[in-house]
Amino acid sequence: MAEGTPLFKVTIDGRTVEVPAGTTILQAARKIGGEVTPPAMCYYSKLQGSGGKCRTCLVEVSKGSDKDPRPMPKLVASCRTTVMDGMEVKNVTSEKVLDARAGVVEFLLINHPLDCPVCDQAGECHLQDLSYEHGKADTRYEFQRRVFEKHSLGPYIQLHMTRCILCYRCVYTADQLTNKRQHGILDRGDHAEIATYIEKSLENDFIGNVIDVCPVGALTDRTFRFKNRVWFLKPMNAHRECPNCCGKVTLWNRGDEVFRVTARKDEWGEIEDLPDGKTAWICNECRFEKKKTSDWVIEGPREINRHSVISQGHYVNAVVPNETFPEVMGREPRIKLQIHDVSEVNEPDRNISLIEGPAHSDDFKD
Incomplete structure (x- = not known):
């Protein structure tokens, strides 16, 4: 922040925060965190020009400013x-916002297929979370859904245009991160689709990052497809000396096997920033070719928000529950029941621990 930049006070759902002039409502809400923050399907703070397309972040401004x-x-x-x-802004405290957001979710799901049982994005899909929190149980849409053919964008990336919500994130990523963008939006209206112009493959060394920025399962990793569910995998922070990128990644392991490699993401689902302020994009070599544990220096388990299904069974900073028996009884547990006193199975004077080898029925005959 430049010296002398004025600070503005903004109140969102009753919570006030001071932010520099020029800050958007969404950025201010992210400084507060929690339910105050509106969802975002197209906005991506690391990509210039993103936002303003999905309308899921709609809010109600109940007071424009102190002057007006x-x-x-x-x-x-x-x-x-x-x-x-x-x-003053209302997010989850506004009935208008909740009703509008439910309508936006309904529109996003009009053409979206019910692929969750077979989609590799399931468990970390932003549209899943959005529809669970703001959607409805049924749909009013009775017409035929829009369907596109599957496109292979090279050996590493699979495009399912039927799942796409046209957030433009992948287009901005290719535009701003690679030397030459080879895909974009073709046609208009209901026929608009993400595609390459002449069925080209996406081969730039950083093009794999379009998989990380996609909020749904439209762009998936072909080296990981159908191999495992993300909630069965253990995310681990790891790094390597890479001449092309920062080399800081998240490994998704099951046992000693590395199933996939992704960039590290923050609580908003965006790729983290490095200490020097740059975004931690990773190259194709790190993402697709380094699939052995020996290729990486393991730093430790990745902390996942407990809200996520991925964190179920991923016990980071877990607290072991206290034993209640000593507190109730006032002492450590001892033998609670002498079985010989209530059953006639074994003779009371027969010590099983003194029998050599396994005990048999012959050892208890008179």
């Missing part, structure tokens, strides 16, 4: 609206 306290007449996209000093 009038509320904004319509819901606004929090990823595109900058804060003003004294602004």
Whole structure:
């Protein structure tokens, strides 16, 4: 933040935070965290120009500013609206917002197939989380869904356009991270699709990052497809000396086997920043070719939000429950029942521990 930049106070769902001028409502909400933060399917802070397409981050501005306290007449996209000093915003405390967000989810799911049982994105899909938290149990759509043919974008990336929500993240990633973008949006309206112009493969050394930025299962890793479910894998932080990228990744292991490699993501599902402020994008060599534990220096288990299904059974910082028996009885447990006193199975004077080898029925005959 430049010296002398004014700070604006903004209140979101009753919680106030000070942010520099030019900060969007969504960025201010992320500083507060928790349920105050609107969901985002197209906005990605590391990609210039992203946001303003999915409308899932709509919020109600009940007070424009201290100088002009009038509320904004319509819901606004929090990823595109900058804060003003004294602004008051409603997110989950607004019935208008919740109703509009449910409508947006319904529109996103109109053409989306029910592929969750076979989709590799299941368990870490932002659309799954959004539909669970803001969607409805049924649909009013009765017409035929839009269907596209599957496209192979080279040996590493599989495109399922039918699942795509046209968030444009992968286009911005290729535009800003690679030397030459080879795919984009073709056609318009209901026929719009992500595709390459002449069935080209995406071969840039950093193009694998489109898999990490995709919020749904439209772009998946062909080296990982159908091999395992993410909630059966253990994410581990690891690094290696890579001449092409930062080399800081998350390994997804089951036992000693590495099933896939991804970039490290923060609590918003975006790729983390490095200490020097740069984004920790990773190259194709690290992502697709280094699939042995010996290729990496393991740092330790990756902390996963307990809200995620991936964290179930992934016991990081787990607390072992206390034994309640000593507290109730006032002493350590001892033999609770002398079985010989209540059963006639064994003779009371027969010590089984003194028998050489396994005990047999012959040892208890008179």
